[in-house]
Amino acid sequence: MKNVKLIGSLLIGVFVFIACGSDNDSVNDDTTNETIYDIRNVLSKFDNIDAVTYSVSGNTLTIQTINLPNHKSPYWGVGHEMYEAYNGTNPNWNQNPGSIGEQNITFRIPLNPSEAENKATTPMGPIGIARNGIVFFNQYAAGGAPLTNEINSFDQYLGHPANTQYHYHIKPKFLTDTFGEDAFLGILSDGFPVYGSVENGQTITNDDLDAYHGHVSPTVDFPDGIYHYHITNEDPYLNGSGFFGTPGSVTR
Structure with missing residues (x-):
């Protein structure tokens, strides 16, 4: 009889533990050590664009x-x-032969991103979207070359077109001028948000970030903390060794 009472007490304890742990914005699955987030908090940033x-x-x-x-x-x-x-500050600025043209680009992104077990490298072309609807590209020029020369074709807001597809590789200056260097700037294809180069009043450098160019900490939009990327002022700028999470799909 004592054993029956003991088993019953254990079952009640397990039930209470599960019930009490079910209302978090982010969930830590003990079987996989995986934290799952919810990015609904930033979707309104895309309103009125x-x-x-x-x-x-x-x-x-x-x-x-x-x-x-x-x-x-x-x-x-x-x-x-x-x-x-052009009225920017680059004395070596040289306009490329492209122009801005309308596109039709669709991202399907995890609403509840989590760390990927196997990290994927970022592709050439769109890897995410800024809050004003402009796509992010990774840290490479055509052919996987460094941005060293291509940077000279970035306009005064630090974007340029590939043929007719305008994009940002580095800090979207129009957005940081408008919303601040610490602001939410967009989302990468794996669902994790992108912020500027300042956090809690301190300038973020590459040394503050992991191999994928991000870290976990609270933000204004996610006060309980979330993994997020930062755009810094040095290579690789936006993303490092690939996506921290599992990327969705991009069609264009």
């Missing part, structure tokens, strides 16, 4: 963008209402 629409279905966030910047650039072309001649 003409280039972007988004929807949620189950665990998938779908973001569609026409990828037209909401800021001026020489790449709009003379005569366009958004045209502005």
Whole structure:
């Protein structure tokens, strides 16, 4: 009889433990040591952006963008209402032959991202989306070359087109000028958010980040903490050795 009472007490204890642990914004699965997050907190940042629409279905966030910047650039072309001649600070600036053109790009991103067991390298082309609907590219120029020379074609807001697909490889200056260096700047394809180069009043350097160019800490949008990337002012700028989480899909 004592054994029956003991087993009953243990079962009640297990039930209470499970019930009490079921209401967290992020869940730590003890069997895999995997923390799962929820990025709904930042979706409103994409509201009122003409280039972007988004929807949620189950665990998938779908973001569609026409990828037209909401800021001026020489790449709009003379005569366009958004045209502005280069007025940045790079004395070696040289306009590339591309121009800004409307795109049709769809991201399907995990709404509840978690660390991937096997990390994937970032592809060439879009690896994420900024809060103004412009796509992020990784830290490489065409052919996997360093950005050293290609940087000279970045406009005053530090973006440029590949043919007609405008994108950012490094800090999106229009967004940091508008929202601050510590602001939420966008999401990568694995669902983890991207922030600027300042956190808690301190400038983030590569030494503060892991191999994937991120870390776990609280942010304004995620006060309980979340893994997130930072855009720093030195190579690899946005992403390091690949995605920290499992990337979704990109179609264009």
